[in-house]
Amino acid sequence: MTLSEVVSLYVSHNRALGQRFRTEEAILRSFCKAVGNGPIATIEAGAVLAFLNGNGPVTEYWVKKYRVLSGLYRYALARGLATVSPLPRDIPKPTVPEFVPYIYSHEELKRLTDAVPAACAGRVPIEEEVFRTLLLLLYGAGLRIGEALTLTPGEVDLRQACLRVRETKFFKSRLVPLGKDLTKLLTEYVVRRHGRHTASTEAPLFCFHDGSPLSQTAARSAFRRLRSHAGVLRDGEARRQPRLHDLRHTAAVHRIIAWYRSGADLQELLPKLATYLGHSDLSSTQRYLTMTPELLRQASLRFEHYAIGEKS
Structure with missing residues (x-):
């Protein structure tokens, strides 16, 4: 059986168990692309190690890839689809320190919100009010970016001052109470949003100029511009800088x-x-x-x- 066929079976198996398995599937598809789509039993240890090592230093992501491949080969071995695992036995220690989340000060949060107009100027496809409201919601309600971007007006209960967050990281929905200030902000935002875009309860709460759903990629890109305009930085390379999350x-x-x-x-x-x-x-x-x-x-x-x- 080819590698891609085994990967498809393994992904389906894990999703049947209630897991999203999105990141893991992306890693496995990258693995297929890197080593080729031959029979899984013919994949050599050298090709696996090359995929794990990549082109940069050893990071926590190396360990993540290793764990994903370990799961794949345990699945394949248990079902007789492979006879031996080509994964290395020794796991190297990361040479790059694990990322430490950045905790913004109240003063830095103000600088970020003040810099929104500059970050959304020019040909940026995100409206200033959309981006500012998104930032304040992420902080004020502690949402994940994916949770915020899947919200619809129908899931914002302004009378009860709460959000219905669906399809969360663990496949659970939950109600998120809102404070007085955040409820007022969202009330004003929804009114103005309905004046520019469709008032459908199923439409995206946060959208581009054309009304299409705002993407995580665009939101993160806009935040990198915002971070630069606000001067909220820390020592280290680009991957160590403060994140939207x-x-x-x-x-x-x-x-x-x-x-x-x-x-x-x-x-x-x-x-x-x-x-x-x-x-x-x-x-x-x-x-x-x-x-x-x-x-x-x-x-x-x-x-x-x-x-x-x-x-x-």
């Missing part, structure tokens, strides 16, 4: 800091934050909580108050 990380960290300052019970509230963000478990939320200086300071103050209370 980091608005979601920032929302989580800022919420924790606010809870620390108010003396709230984090053990009670963290599971609620995980539900709000659409995480399947608390460990996923914990990865979002990058230890910023302010978060560390608030945690230290909380521990200091606890220690003083124990002594008195």
